[in-house]
Amino acid sequence: MKFTFSLKPENFIIERDDERCIRCGACVQQCAYNAHYFLEEKNKVLGINHNCVGDGRCVAICPTNAIRIRQAENPYRPNHNWSKEKMMDLYEQAENGTVLLVGMGAPTPHPVYWDKIILNASQVTNPSIDPLREPMEVKTYIGSKPDKIEVVFDNKTKKPDIKTKISPQLELEVPVMFAAMSFGAISLNACKSLAKAASEMGTFWNTGEGGLHRDLYQYGKNTIVQVASGRFGVHLDYLNAGAAVEIKIGQGAKPGIGGHLPGEKVNHEISVTRAMPEGADAISPAPHHDIYSIEDLRQLIYSIKEATDYEKPVFVKISAVHNVAAIASGIVRAGADAVVIDGIRGGTGAAPKIIRDNVGIPIELAIAVVDERLRKEGIRNQASLIAAGGFRNSSDVIKAIALGADAVYIGTAALMTLGCHVCGMCYKGICNWGIATQREDLTKRLNPEIGAERAKNLLKAWKHEIQEMLGAMGINSIESLRGNRLNLRAVDIHEPYLSILGIKPAGA
């Protein structure tokens, strides 16, 4: 029994209805954080509030719904400057002297512009379209589009054909893809769930920087393989296995710094996939050490195209920070087939808290300025724009497309379909839902049959909702919505953000 003097308060309180508790012990057995225990002497199941992270596993598993988890009140005096969270972080650093780690996306109270943007609907002059009765196209192609198309007609048959050589494209049945989450940050069962759902739905999933596990090569046609600065698991078979290659320069949760997978999470399977020794930390350096200028980026893009015989589109993923428009312009000119921008709400398995909460800009603004700048420079067609970072539902997706994105990556939302409760303890490696862990007794809790079904359900539901919203706007093809900001209006957004987003206020 440890008796160290600590100032750590509790974050959650476990409330057990003793009348309903049948002492079955499921909560005790299921909680990997050891927040419940059975006291035989009193024949009671009790909770240790300090250990509870609020991930809802016990609440879901209890057969009699006897448990409720409540957020602990602020035990300190109300102080707008010194919130409970700020005080707790300070106490932790005073005790340990370390960099605070955290998981998932920034929960900071920056404005969420999606909630302040509204969509149009057609009524009198422009009839709305019913997607159940009329064809509605949400298919999207990601890749570089040519400046012009030259059509030739066959002399004999008079049939038209396209003479211009088109760059390789990805075909998406719905403009939503699963974001890059590495095998290592999440479990193999989670990867399998997403890969299977993406394949069945006609969209794509991303390997993240952890390489591609051999069991997942079968989903290669729907896989986007990522090349990050650590170059983990990167070899020719890997590059050729995917449908596209993504160069990761940065991510929204930790712009400017590298990745870090703690040694505890590097087990046998991870070490085989990443080709590194077991138990060692997997460190991805901050920059790619062969990219120190935009010309170097061009060199890397073309080296990958050369290695894959120019058959696959090459994306470049950056965090949305200041000057994201200028950086995106440089990336397009460097030859990328798509630019991926990741905003401040982007999630992560582990990142320093101080970076996650303070670096990066909201993705809404980033999409607007990148789209605007690329159009102004006349190069918007040369690369697709994919946005990521905190998309919660299909209306966020539609608004992103209306602001100028071609497609959207979902990360947190995808994990939530597998059971994630966004408790943010991913870096500890003992996720109760079997998602952000490598421990076998925990990863078996995520059955890919169920996970794939749920992820697919989400995409199906969103696809249908997108069709409904398009129909309501009187549009029957998602291409007509792309960058079409006239279909958006703002409520409660003021200048200069209104101009940056390029939309009018509601009523105007």
Added chain:
Amino acid sequence: MGLLTIDAENLYYRDLNAKIKEAVRKQNIKKIIIKNARGQRFIGTGLQEKDVEIIVESGVPGNDLAMFMDGPTIKVLNNAQDGIGNTMNNGKVFVHGDAGDVIAYGMRNGKIFIKGSAGYRIGIHMKEYKEMIPSIVIGGKTGDFLGEYMAGGIILVLGLTKDENPIVGRYCATGMHGGVIYLRTDKVPTYLGKEVKVFELNEGDKAKVKELVEEFCSEFKEYNSNDILNGKFIKLIPVSKRPYGRLYSPGNHFPLPEENYFSNKKVDIEKYYY
């Protein structure tokens, strides 16, 4: 016959590489000689055939030679530029001259031999896994940041060139957490990364070095392997697999439970309070 000679004068790099790929994959060519290389990039990229040899007879090949390469042998009878063997997976590269910066970045397997000196950031994040152990031998000196973030593999620097420069630059092996660096010198480099310590070579090390030096001399015939092996060598290895383990907040370590609520109802209070 299996031999193809290409005159690379005025040839765009995409066309040169397309010719090489066509020859190797479709025409069963096993040896390609390139004359008048004019800085074409990515030579050898995307090739997986193990029995293919490409010789750059004249001219200088461009950046990212043998990038992502997975099997062939490339010999450059001249100097070479930056990025040789970038994320290389297998094969060999010999350079009869100096090389540029960022050689062997993220290299996973295979061998690189540079007769002369190389620039900075050599061997960053080299990896190794089981029998896949990449190695790079540099006959001359190197610049700063040799072996930064190294996670595996072997770097051997011989320092045989007759200039006044130190054998390696500053910040050698910073962030190193795997692999080994051998230097043919008796002076410990200044500003060495704090993750490494200097050691004498043991029998296993000496065998590894001997093997690499002999292969080096069999290609670069002006050097004698005995003369080289008689010199003084030092070894740099990281002292921790987890150099950044203490930097971040302690993730509470929860081991796999051997017993659980159902097998043992008695509370082991130790595991609940930490």
Added chain:
Amino acid sequence: MKKLYFREEWCVGCGRCEVVCAIEHSESKHPIIAYFHEKIRQTPRIVVERKGNISFANTCRHCEEPDCVNACIAGALYKDESGKVLYDPNKCVGCYSCIMACPYGAIMKDINRKERKQIVKCDLCNTRKEGPACAEACPNRAIIFEEKEG
């Protein structure tokens, strides 16, 4: 005939199957009344076997040629037309021959019944219109209720 199949690789060892089996076979079918306020608390017909990291649920396989029916001296166990192996608790004399005969250990003593000796055994939730409660309650599809060849 649809039967229960158990997949050890997905069992998380939570024990919900045991709990809902007891609730389903109670009089009130209400979790609190079933556990605390009925005269006889029901013994679950399904048991989660656990050792270290491995767990799986074990219950009657409703065999084609049931050893238990052959062993029953009182004629309480029988195989009905649909193929289920059922029993009449009133005929059971508590000799426990069936428990010894079952190669899977699927039949258990009714430990909660103090006034007489009796066995309990899975009846595939014969009277439940949605089918077996355990398969429905399992959070990870470790118990599936389906028709399989062979």
